[in-house]
Amino acid sequence: MSERAGAVPATAAGKPLWLMAAPFIFLLLWSGGFAVGKIGILSTGPFTLLAMRYGLVLVVLLPLLAWFRPARPRTRREWLNLFIVGFLIQVLYFDLSYFAFRYGISAGALALIVSMQPIVVGLAAPVFAGERVGLLRWGGLLLGLAGAGLVIVSRAAIEVTSPGVILLAVGALLAMSTASLYEKRHGIAQHPLVTNCVQYAVGFVFTLPLALLLDDGHVDWSVPFVAALAYLVIGNSLIAISLYLAMIRAGEVAKVSALFFLVPPCSALIAFFLLGEEMPLLAWAGMALAASGVALASAQPLTWRARLNALRRR
Numbered sequence: 001m002s003e004r005a006g007a008v009p010a011t012a013a014g015k016p017l018w019l020m021a022a023p024f025i026f027l028l029l030w031s032g033g034f035a036v037g038k039i040g041i042l043s044t045g046p047f048t049l050l051a052m053r054y055g056l057v058l059v060v061l062l063p064l065l066a067w068f069r070p071a072r073p074r075t076r077r078e079w080l081n082l083f084i085v086g087f088l089i090q091v092l093y094f095d096l097s098y099f100a101f102r103y104g105i106s107a108g109a110l111a112l113i114v115s116m117q118p119i120v121v122g123l124a125a126p127v128f129a130g131e132r133v134g135l136l137r138w139g140g141l142l143l144g145l146a147g148a149g150l151v152i153v154s155r156a157a158i159e160v161t162s163p164g165v166i167l168l169a170v171g172a173l174l175a176m177s178t179a180s181l182y183e184k185r186h187g188i189a190q191h192p193l194v195t196n197c198v199q200y201a202v203g204f205v206f207t208l209p210l211a212l213l214l215d216d217g218h219v220d221w222s223v224p225f226v227a228a229l230a231y232l233v234i235g236n237s238l239i240a241i242s243l244y245l246a247m248i249r250a251g252e253v254a255k256v257s258a259l260f261f262l263v264p265p266c267s268a269l270i271a272f273f274l275l276g277e278e279m280p281l282l283a284w285a286g287m288a289l290a291a292s293g294v295a296l297a298s299a300q301p302l303t304w305r306a307r308l309n310a311l312r313r314r
Helices: 017-041 046-068 076-102 107-114 117-128 135-155 163-186 192-214 223-250 253-274 281-298 304-313
Strands: none
Touching: 017 046, 017 076, 017 223, 017 253, 046 076, 046 192, 046 223, 076 107, 076 163, 076 192, 107 163, 107 253, 117 135, 117 163, 135 281, 163 223, 192 223, 253 281
């Protein structure tokens, strides 16, 4: 069903029920992708894993696209918008992140750098997305950053092998931040089948040559690898990205980006259960701090009239 048509259940506040649950589903799926991706890379090269992931997504989506024949973008500009967002997320963000992993950056260092996205988005949102980020939200963003950093530092010694690897991680950070701002300013609701087909086709076309040139092509077809690939295809590629773009179109970009502060803590928690990685006591405090920051950044500030009414009700 197209996003442009069809009634959906709504809450009393006028938001669809799926949108209320979207942040929690996105956070779980996106955070799990770090640990699952780590399992996948043990069996093949990073770009081979990404190319297989994008290719399998297209194998799933293209028959559905032909069967349902959803409404497609009407102008070249709408097609271009899908291409640009797909390139920023599927090519630049993921390829640069995996490239940084290949050349020695620790998971903690990459997570810490990428978790600064809400700060980048908050600084740029007034200019590029027309959003004003108030003091309350800035307080939440900074609190979330402190909590995410506390989790990462408590779990691992952050080691970076070279300035070039840092630049790769910063490039991934800027790619996802730019995608968020661009989608907020230029994105138009499209059918998710069309959006995903275009964006993953872009990812596949640009990533496959990197896999052929930089990886040796070896794949260890084990049960953990197949399970990891299935998760990356369904959880990260088909569900999480669709929810992320939908949330940006439906809400303020600074609030949506604040969710990324919870990704490093939640990734640490998932890795604790899935991979047996240590979860120090200080990390649990960092998770609570990051959650508080996201709640503060996502809160709707009361107007003077709303405050007055609240006082009268007391």
